[in-house]
Every structure is written in structure tokens, then in C-alpha cells.
Amino acid sequence: MENCGITNPGGFYASGLHCGIKKKESNDLALVFSEIPCVAAGTFTTNRFKSFSLLWSLRNIDNPVRAVLANSGNANTCNGQKSRKNTECIMEELAKILGTERSELLFASTGTIGREFPCGPVLKALPLLAASKSRDNHTEAAKAIMTTDLAVKECVAETGIRGRKKEVVMGGMAKGSGMINPSMATMLAFITTDAVVERGALKKALKEAVDDSFNMITVDNDTSTNDMVVCLANGFAGNSSIHEESSEYPAFSAGLKKICRELAVKIASDGEGASKLIEVRVKGGWCARDARRVAKKIAGSNLFKSAVYGCLPNWGRILSSAGSAHARINTRKAEVYICGIKVYDGNPVEYDEKALIKKMGGSKVEICFDMKAGNFDATGWGCDLTEEYVRINKE
């Protein structure tokens, strides 16, 4: 499909191919390239162990950025000093091929920890990767960052902001699955926009969008060594520069939120072994932090996730999870709804169990929990816990 992903904004090109990091014949190396230098912003894992690729990006995120290299099949983490050297060698070579500075490149990896990062196959593939970059190849790039993902994750957004050359738009791609969690676990997301935007405004808008999206999904409770969300803005649209006080800032921020939420929900739906998406809407939090904590705690509870898999309307597990989130809850008035049906309001509520079980059989289960403690809301997403999750991860 044309321009429905990371190359939706003007001036961006992408490519993806199989270079041999993965044994099986699927894409494992991706490039995202901008004609002109971008303002960049990113959020990175809080794990103490960090990938050499991620460390490289951390150093360059405040520079003008021209391109992002990404690979799957090897996390480039805790894999010895030789791999650090290989990382530098690859970046050096990519800069030569693209005619950029090394400092204008970002790098992201996902895959197994502890295996030496292969230099040969990557170096060999770089010329073709660079040569094949195009407006159309965004899905090849999106495929190259998949690990146990079953679906390609791409999306686009419009902003309604007019520029000299064109309307400002956005595009994105992500990989998820595996240990998706609060604080960005084994998750890569790349977002592009052709907006002219100041670094401060981009950073602020990205942080807000990530807090409401990627940081509100959970597949299990681990946090990876490689997670990053990066947003590149190349200014191709020629709009008047967006800063935090601009009248266009809200529209820009809303576009970024839309992209991030859409990618985050795609990631949660495609959690390892998942059969259902769980959406947890929390209302009535005493503060935003309380509401977020409870939403994530419910969405991340193994017991509740197993119950959703079995279509069990076990609201006791919802109360128990919510209660263990160290948040203020009005326990005498708190309410629980499953798929729109009230099941608890401080006391057990009679409801049609058969009808509810039937509703829970769909591909999305919505929980609403009202803390009755204040006015703050939050939404969290997760997926059910299935035998398939265990099967994937024991192998």
C-alpha cells in the first residue's frame, strides 16, 4: 500500500530486507531516511542494561537526524565489546553510503540478548538497503522490525495544520509483542511527521503521547533493554514553526496522540499468544497517577488476564488487582463494569451472567472501574494470558 505508514509525511523514504541476522528468510533490517535533517525526540528504556544500539541513539537524539537503522533477530545487548565495535563500524559505513554524518544516525535493535552482533551480513546488505529506499517501501521496513508479532503495525494521522507546501501529516510503525509493559518494554515505535516544529514542543508532545499510549499497555511485567519511541520531524510541509504556545500545538499534539494510541492498541492486541484485547477505563481517580496505576495493574494481572481468556466475569479479581495498586479507592462506592454491564457498586450487583459471558467472547473486552475518589481518568490496554503465551516463551 502506498504511503499508509512511516513514509506518509513528505520527504521520508523507507526500505527493508533480509540480511541474515534472522535464520529464516524474513526481513530483519530496516531503514527510515529523510531528505532533509530532522528535529528528533525519543523516549528510551529505563532498564539498567541497555542495548549498544540504543546507547548509540541516546547519544545522537539531540542532533539533527537523517536516518534510523533498525534490526530484528538480535538485541545487541550484553553481547560483549566486539559487538560495540561492530555497532560503530556499521554506523560508520551507513553514514558513508547515505552521505550523512555518523552523528545524524539512530539505531534500534530487537531480538535475543547476548548473541554477538553480526557485522558482515549487515555491512554487505547496507548498499542495497540504501538503494531500495522509497516512498512505497514502508511496509518492508515495518516487517523488518517484527519478532513474534503476527501483524504488521503501521498507521497515519492528519493534523489539519496547513503548511506552505502541504498539510502536516504523520506516519508510524511499531513492533511489540513479548514483554510489553509500563515503561516501554520490548517495544519499538518510529513516528515521522513533515511538520516544522521546535525541539521543545516535539519533546513535550511526544512525552505526553507516550504516557497516554505506550506507557499504558502491558503484556507481561517485564521491561526490556531495547525499548524506544522515536519521532522525527523534517519540516517538509513548510508550516509556520510550531512551538508550545502556538495555536497549532494542540492539533499537532492530538495527531501524535492518535498515532501513538493506534500503534499501542495494535501492540496490545498482538501480545504474545493473545486472543483478546483488554481495555481498562478507570474513572474517578484522586489523581492522574492513581488512575494510571489502577488501569495498568488491572490490565496486567495474570489472574484477571487468565479469567478474560476463559470469558469468566470474575470481578473479584478486578477489585483485588485494583486494591493492590497502592492508589486511593473509595472501597464502599467503587463500581465495576465488564463489557458495559455493571457487576459491582460497593456491593455485588445481580446481572445476567450468560449474556455477559457471551459478550466476553468477542475480540475486545472492556472493563470500566470507577474509583469514586476524584476526577482523574486513565485508560490502559493489555491482552489475555493464554497457554500459547507459555508455549512461545518456553521455546
Place this chain on the structure above:
Amino acid sequence: MENCGITNPGGFYASGLHCGIKKKESNDLALVFSEIPCVAAGTFTTNRFKSFSLLWSLRNIDNPVRAVLANSGNANTCNGQKSRKNTECIMEELAKILGTERSELLFASTGTIGREFPCGPVLKALPLLAASKSRDNHTEAAKAIMTTDLAVKECVAETGIRGRKKEVVMGGMAKGSGMINPSMATMLAFITTDAVVERGALKKALKEAVDDSFNMITVDNDTSTNDMVVCLANGFAGNSSIHEESSEYPAFSAGLKKICRELAVKIASDGEGASKLIEVRVKGGWCARDARRVAKKIAGSNLFKSAVYGCLPNWGRILSSAGSAHARINTRKAEVYICGIKVYDGNPVEYDEKALIKKMGGSKVEICFDMKAGNFDATGWGCDLTEEYVRINKE
């Protein structure tokens, strides 16, 4: 078996029977009784939602205690005001039958949340429960608190402390399984001792013992509404009273730690669906809190637990979990051992993979993680994550 459980110390009696809270014909009501009033100490769940039974015990824990009633099959939580009244009615009746004050009774429940607590069958069973209490019936009591537990959990300890009448000893029983977690999840443990001990010393010794045992086990990441650990000391041994500065305090504290660790390990081994016990020894923590956090994080990681189930020596998942625990780690020097074999020392270490996989096939997998950041150690326990866990909890 005689006196190998909760009635091991002098002056304690126990009984257990089926009263009808559970549908199937297994014990669901237990009594622990002391001839003479006990000094009591307890630790209780931090969940915001609390069982009516637990709230009852919270009110009485600082009183002289004569007996504990415990049931399985109904958590007596979030189940309406009628259940609160039923709770009071049951306690009232038990006090009459035992000839004690209501304020001298504790109550603990485990089971499903949200179902009305049945008054009739319990009231009807209390006379027989009281009449059948004996020194020999400890296992009947231990059986009556089981839910998805596969094994009865009882143990005893000697202290070497001499009293006027006899040596001070201890006994205990517990139920675990399901959502065992840091901060005491769906876990009940009752410990008895015939020591003469001051309340302050008992509280201190119990807190220390619980921190090193029950609070270091994790089966999943939920925390229940009903968890409690209670220790009763009836003074039957006639030793000179133990206070925090006594020469006997260390021996008393060591006995309590032994009991708590033994029960905690039994609980972790018997986690829902578990096929293996995981023991995580963390060394070199910058502080005790860091070491504990890392031990629990590794023992609780779904990804690592799945790997252990599949006998995969995936040390990357150990590093990733440890790194996400928000603890200080010397990432350049940290070491990982699996079943005694070094697999990482700041760089990947070559090892005999076949031999290690074979070792991981046993019923216990030992992990050692050296943070290389200081001198504090901690040990955590968990179990592997199996398809069986999901199967149990979806039903």
C-alpha cells in the same frame, strides 16, 4: 502424624472439617485453640479491599487471643453487608461455644471474592468443630485452609530455649498457591509457639521473619484481599519471658525464621500449575532493598518463569528482569549463575549448554545474580509459569 504441625507447641489444639462452604466434600473450616490466652502478632494485606474476616482479626490482634477460625471456599470479601453481619454472628457463636470473649478470636478466610458468606452451615458445624479439637488433628486443620494447593503445608521448629515445663518449640501451617506475591498475596500462615514472649519482641521477630520469607515469594504479581500471617504465643513452656534484649531472643527469632522460610518455600513450590521451584540468590546489592527488589523481580518475571519451565538457560531474560528492578547494578561486572554454572560475567561466558539444560530439568532451579554494587544479599522464591497455570485460572 502426631504433633508435626500447628499443635506441636504445648497447649494448642486444632480441628478441621467439611461444613459445606465448598461444594466438594473436602475440609473447609479449621480451628486453632489455645488452653490459655496468647500474645499475638500478625501481618496483614496492604490491599485496599479487605475481607470482613481479616478486618475482624485486625481489630483483635492486639488482644489476648484464644482461638483462630479459618475457612476456605469463600473469601468473605466485597460480598455485601449481610456477610459482615454473618461474620459477627459466627464469631459471637464461636465465643459462646469455646467459653471465650469475642475479642479473643481471630478469623481468616480464603476463596472466591463476592459471594455471600454462608452463616447457616458454619453455625451448624461449630459445635462439632470445637468438640473435635485435639493435639492430633493439626493436619485436618491444615487441609481445611487449602484452595488450589496440592500439598498440605505444615512444619515445626525447635529453639533450644529451655522453660520451666519444657523446651520452647514452634509449629505452623499455611496455604498458598494462586496469586502469591510480594506483600503477602492470597496466603494464609498460622504459627504457634509455647514461648513466653513479650508482645514487642514477638512483633519484631515476626516482621523480620516475614520479610525474609513470605514477602520474598512470588507466584504471580497480584496481591490478595485476605492475606495474613499470624503468630500466637501461649507461654506454655514456662521459660523466662523473652524480650528484644534477652539472650534467648536470637534463638527465638531464628526459630521463627526457620518456620516462615520452610512454609514460604512450600508455598512457592506448590504455586498454581508449578512444575519447578525457582530460588534466586542475589548478592552484592548496594542496599538490602535493592537486593530484595532484584530477587523478587527475577523470580516473578513471566518471561523467565516460562524459560525455566522449558529448561532454557536464557540468561538474557535474567539480566533484563534484574535491570528493570530500579536497583543499582554494576552492569559491567554483574554475574549470573544458573544451577551453579556461570553464564555471564559482564560478557557472555562460554559454558556447556547441554549439561546446563539437563541440570535445569530438576525440580529446583537455582539462580545466582551478583549485582557487584555492594554487600547486601537477598533470596527470593518463585515457580515456573506453565500452561497449567493458565488452565487453572481460566476456569
